[in-house]
Amino acid sequence: MARPPPGAQANVGRRLAAGARAAHAPREKERRTKKTKAWRSLLIGGEPSLARCLTMARWSPASDNEVMTSFSLKRYAWLSIGAALATIGLKGSAWLITGSVGLLSDALESLVNLAGAGMALAMLSIAERPEDEGHAFGHGKAEYFSSGFEGLLILVAAAAIALTAVERLLNPQPLEQLGVGLAVSVVAALINLAVGRVLLRAGSRYRSITLEADGQHLLTDVWTSIGVIAGVGAVALTGWLWLDPTLALLVAANIVWTGWGLLRRSTSGLMDGGVPPEQHTRLIAVLERYRALGIDYHALRTREAGARSFVSLHVLVPGAWTVARGHQLVEELDRDIRHELPHATVFTHLEPLEDPASQEDIGLDR
Numbered sequence: 001m002a003r004p005p006p007g008a009q010a011n012v013g014r015r016l017a018a019g020a021r022a023a024h025a026p027r028e029k030e031r032r033t034k035k036t037k038a039w040r041s042l043l044i045g046g047e048p049s050l051a052r053c054l055t056m057a058r059w060s061p062a063s064d065n066e067v068m069t070s071f072s073l074k075r076y077a078w079l080s081i082g083a084a085l086a087t088i089g090l091k092g093s094a095w096l097i098t099g100s101v102g103l104l105s106d107a108l109e110s111l112v113n114l115a116g117a118g119m120a121l122a123m124l125s126i127a128e129r130p131e132d133e134g135h136a137f138g139h140g141k142a143e144y145f146s147s148g149f150e151g152l153l154i155l156v157a158a159a160a161i162a163l164t165a166v167e168r169l170l171n172p173q174p175l176e177q178l179g180v181g182l183a184v185s186v187v188a189a190l191i192n193l194a195v196g197r198v199l200l201r202a203g204s205r206y207r208s209i210t211l212e213a214d215g216q217h218l219l220t221d222v223w224t225s226i227g228v229i230a231g232v233g234a235v236a237l238t239g240w241l242w243l244d245p246t247l248a249l250l251v252a253a254n255i256v257w258t259g260w261g262l263l264r265r266s267t268s269g270l271m272d273g274g275v276p277p278e279q280h281t282r283l284i285a286v287l288e289r290y291r292a293l294g295i296d297y298h299a300l301r302t303r304e305a306g307a308r309s310f311v312s313l314h315v316l317v318p319g320a321w322t323v324a325r326g327h328q329l330v331e332e333l334d335r336d337i338r339h340e341l342p343h344a345t346v347f348t349h350l351e352p353l354e355d356p357a358s359q360e361d362i363g364l365d366r
Contacts, residue, residue: 073128073211076202077121080214083195084114087221090188098181098232099173104164109157109221110188116150120214127210127306140306144269147213151262154220154255161224161252165245172241179236182229189225192218207307207343209269213262220255227251272303275311275341282340283311290333294318296353299362311337312347314361319352326350 091107123146131138199215202208231247234240274280280302287297296316303310315333317326330348337346351358 073202073206073208074121074124076199076211077117077124077214079195080117080120080199080218081114083191083218084110084117087188087191088114090184090191091225094181094184094188097184108160108164109224112153112157113192113217113221116146116153116214116217119149120146120210122146123210124208137305137310138308140308141270143208143210143306144266146210147262148266148270150213150217151259151266154217154259154262157220157224158252158256158259161248165248165252168245168248169242172245174241182232185225185229185232189222189229192221192225196222209265209306213266216258216262220258223254224251227254269304269306274302275304275309279309279341283337286333286336286340287313289336295329295333298359299349307343309341309344310347311341311344312349314349314351314358316351316353316358319354 088107088110091110095104095107123142126142127139129135129139196215196218199211199218201215203210203212203215227247227250228244231244234243234247275283283300283302287300291297297313298316299312299314301312315326315330317329321329327350330350334346334348338344351361
């Protein structure tokens with residue numbers, strides 16, 4: 001590969017980054033001002049509310065390089081706990097009123113939601129801890145235990161729903177006061193829908209797999225409620241008692257996929273899985289801009305640990321460069337990478353382009 005003359009290599013990163021920083025500066029200043037006001041309202045203003053949490057989720061985009069404080073993330077977990085307690089009461093009442101096995105399975109899943117929300121609160125409390133001597137890379141992986149637990153709970157709930165439905169298929173029983181029971185169940189489903197959407201939005205904005213898992217768990221509960229309501233309504237219209245447990249079985253099959261997906265993502269995180277493909281593509285684009293100017297790289301590795309990402313690579317520069325010049329280059333490269341991958345910690349190893357030994361240390365076992 002032809003390399004440009006030394007003069008063209010000077011201040012490579014500065015020229016690449018200056019334009020992007022200048023273009024984003026006015027919009028970034030306005031966004032930070034809005035977010036600061038929202039934070040003051042959220043942190044000072046008493047108990048967590050659905051409106052406050054939704055506002056913060058909207059005003060903190062995924063590109064923000066400021067990690068949300070765990071205190072505020074735990075507010076979302078408390079919101080989930082409150083929703084679980086409310087829906088347990090509503091769905092339990094609906095089951096007692098109607099005797100529907102579908103509504104009973106729906107109420108049982110809300111108990112599972114409560115357990116999941118409690119686990120989320122505990123793991124967010126651990127993930128907030130700063131790095132220490134025994135955990136130099138922080139405690140972010142604690143979130144994967146919570147999301148894995150949520151996925152497992154979803155699978156357990158699906159199995160419980162299926163078993164209860166099979167029993168009712170074998171021993172059908174008439175349903176009572178369907179109108180009141182359905183109305184109560186609809187209210188509970190709307191609560192879960194609202195809170196689930198808030199948690200998913202917050203989980204995406206703040207890169208919290210715990211909140212994403214909790215939100216997905218609540219939305220599976222919504223699908224369960226929809227199936228149950230449809231089943232009970234169909235029984236009321238047709239008198240066919242087998243419709244109630246049959247639709248409950250279909251709902252159980254549907255939510256298995258969500259639980260499996262959470263378990264798979266959690267396992268990947270615990271096994272040091274790399275950043276998602278779209279983030280990896282943006283990372284490669286940054287590095288290729290430097291390569292086009294004669295700065296090579298190899299041994300690129302990434303991994304995720306909760307909200308934080310880690311990037312390591314070897315940067316190859318002309319051997320005639322001074323240490324100070326090489327250091328300036330990798331500092332600018334670091335900033336460009338973190339501009340594309342917020343919350344990333346970047347490790348670079350500087351090597352001379354001309355040295356054959358630079359090509360012999362790419363593998364983990366160098």
